[in-house]
Amino acid sequence: MSSGASGGGRSRRRLATEIKDSLRELSNQLAMLNRQVGSHLALKDVDLDCLELIGRHGPMSPSEVARRAGLHPATMTGVLDRLQRGGWVVRERDPDGPDRRAVTVRAVRDRSGEVFHLYAGMNSSMDDLLADYSVAELEVLVDFLRRTATAGHTATADLAN
Missing domain, CATH: 1.20.5 (Single alpha-helices involved in coiled-coils or other helix-helix interfaces)
Known part of the structure; x- marks a missing residue:
């Protein structure tokens, strides 16, 4: 400091x-x-959270989605079932997985526009707000937000243990 x-x-x-x-x-x-x-x-909060994780981090195993979301694997199964029924994700066999039962989950890219459209107002507001800051100020904000996210991750992990 x-x-x-x-x-x-x-x-x-x-x-x-x-x-x-x-x-x-x-x-x-x-x-x-x-x-x-x-x-x-027509998505539950937890479904939207998991869809965001899958969309942001790319295809991953159901157990990885559960770990990142802080959910029990049984809960994750229900979330993925709902997302798959809604046409938001697909489950695919993982040819590189440890066994033939390995599955990866990926977001259906054709559906991402629906989500982006609903966040367009917030994204536009953020663009306007950030335009008022200098590059140096934006660097400070990026550092602060990254460090805040790390602190949140640590606090969450501590409570989970």
Whole structure:
């Protein structure tokens, strides 16, 4: 941490509290947005979360999706069944898998436009908001958000153990 990072006492604590409060509000707002998107697509929150993971990280085994989502494998089976019935994912035999029963799950690319369309308003708002920041400020935001995500991952893992 830089020497300036430790100064400011009361002001620093106030700003730190404001950041934490804003992150909680952001979390709530994004959860509400995701619920609305899921509702438009007839997907449960957990289904949308798993679809996002599969779409972002590419084809993976059901156990890998469960691990990334923090779900029990039995729960994952139900999620994947619903996503497959809805035409959102396909399960395919993994020719490189450890045995012939190995399966990978991949998102159906033809359906991704439906999801992107529902997030278009938020993405447009984010583009407008980010246009007001310099490259140096954006680098600080990227660093902060990555470190915040890592802290969240660590906290989640700690609670799971």
